[in-house]
Amino acid sequence: MTQQVVRVLVADDHPIVLDGVTLALQSTSWLRVAGYARCGREAIDAVTRSRPEVVLLDLRLPDMLGPEVVRAMLALDPAVKIVLFTAHADHPALQAALAAGAHGVVLKDTERADLVDVIARIIAGERVVSVDVQPDNGILVNRKLREHGLTRREYDILRRVAMGETNPEIAAALGLTRNTVKTYLQRTLEKLGARNRVEALSKASQLGIL
Structure with a gap:
């Protein structure tokens, strides 16, 4: 002990x-x-x-x-x-x-x-x-995304934001330009009715997306 x-x-x-x-x-x-x-x-x-x-x-x-x-x-x-x-x-x-x-x-x-x-x-x-952590609960996530009008790319970027990555880090990881990442994030905020990243993460969490 x-x-x-x-x-x-x-x-x-x-x-x-x-x-x-x-x-x-x-x-x-x-x-x-x-x-x-x-x-x-x-x-x-x-x-x-x-x-x-x-x-x-x-x-x-x-x-x-x-x-x-x-x-x-x-x-x-x-x-x-x-x-x-x-x-x-x-x-x-x-x-x-x-x-x-x-x-x-x-x-x-x-x-x-x-x-x-x-x-x-x-x-x-x-x-x-102590639980069975699945690598990617794809079916559930895809259903949630469809319900709220989010694309898989928007979800991937939002998840990286939740992990604390910056726009340049996200761009490098996904092979996108920084402006493209910024555009995806802006669209995601609009779809979630969020004013900023923190609010977007909170709303996505409440909806079961993250």
């Missing part, structure tokens, strides 16, 4: 989840709650401020998606262990967040003992994914 006290940052925008996780962690002698965050920016700032060993990160926060938060956290503290904590086992952003460096995935309906076990294993150096 892990002996050292492990500090855990809980990043979730639902109070009931924060309360439930707090109770679960408090009943384990070697775990401590290092702090809370209810949006991506707060979570990133808390990594520097609270210095947690582990972050329980909701995949969908109001201002950012998991992949972007994971990248930013690891840039600040490469040693921090990030566990994606989600109710959406089939969410397209799961694989992207794991590719960005997350150390595990746990569903929100997981039993307390199982959550504690996952944290212990990740602290010990394992990578633990």
